[in-house]
Amino acid sequence: MSLEVVEADITSLALDAIVNAANESLLGGGGVDGAIHRAAGPGLLAACRALPEVRPGVRCPTGEARITGGFALPSRYVIHTVGPVWHGGDQGEPGLLAACYRHSLALAREHGLASIAFPCVSTGVYGYPAMLAAAIAVRTIREAAWRPREVLLCAFSPAMAGHLRAALAG
Template sequence: MDIQIITGDITSLDVDAIVNAANPTLLGGGGVDGAIHRAAGPRLLQACRAIPEVSPGVRCPTREARITLGFDLPAQYVIHTVGPVWNGGGSREPDLLARCYRQSMTLAMEYDLASIAFPAISCGVYGYPPEQASRVAVRSLLDTPNGGPERVLICCFSDAMADIWRNALNDEA
């Protein structure tokens, strides 16, 4: 697996799937979630509404992932995953975040995808410290069994965030 760290707009990437740092409703929100919904067009919202709720208002619990088509995006699929809200690290946040990456990679394997792009899950409004999140994410991706996507991009919104992720990748590789 080739992991690359880039700075850019995840909605413009030509990969098989992009990962959405979603909220449990899957109905759009702020940050990367809102950007993906806007770029994919209204059919993405319709597809997300069609995903059954597992509890009132929850289509995807924290740590799990769901997949939809990408509609108006260059990516064929969107893998929606719900990262943990940072509460200081004592509420199983590292395990929950690692599961987001593992579940997303599992779906990518099930759909036989060759390329996938991740945002920095939970590092925006959910407040996960990027230095810690990047280490959890990189470890999780490197631990993915063979047979998953060969090309994995971590798409950061700024050069400063990309530097944090590059440091984590260099430390773990």
């Protein structure tokens, strides 16, 4: 398995799947989530709306993942995962963040996917410290029982790429 960092717009990657750092409603939002919804087109929103709610307004609880088609994206699928909001690290945030990567990889395996790209989940408006989140991402992917042939850690900025590269080297 290859695991590498790329600095790119995740919506431009032609892989089996890209991972969306979503909110629990899966109906779009800001940051990566908004960019993926805009690039995928209205079919993605319709597919997300079709996913059953597990409780009112929640289609994907924090730490879990769901999969839809990629629609107008160059990737075949979008795996939506909901990371934790940072509250200082003592409210289960590390375990929930690791679960995002594990559940996303499990969906990739179930669907026979060979390539996937992850953003650094929870580091935008959810406020997870980038260095800590990058370390959890790398450790969780490396420790996974199964991984696709190609795993990319996609950074939108040089600073985030630096955190991810440091985690890979560490």
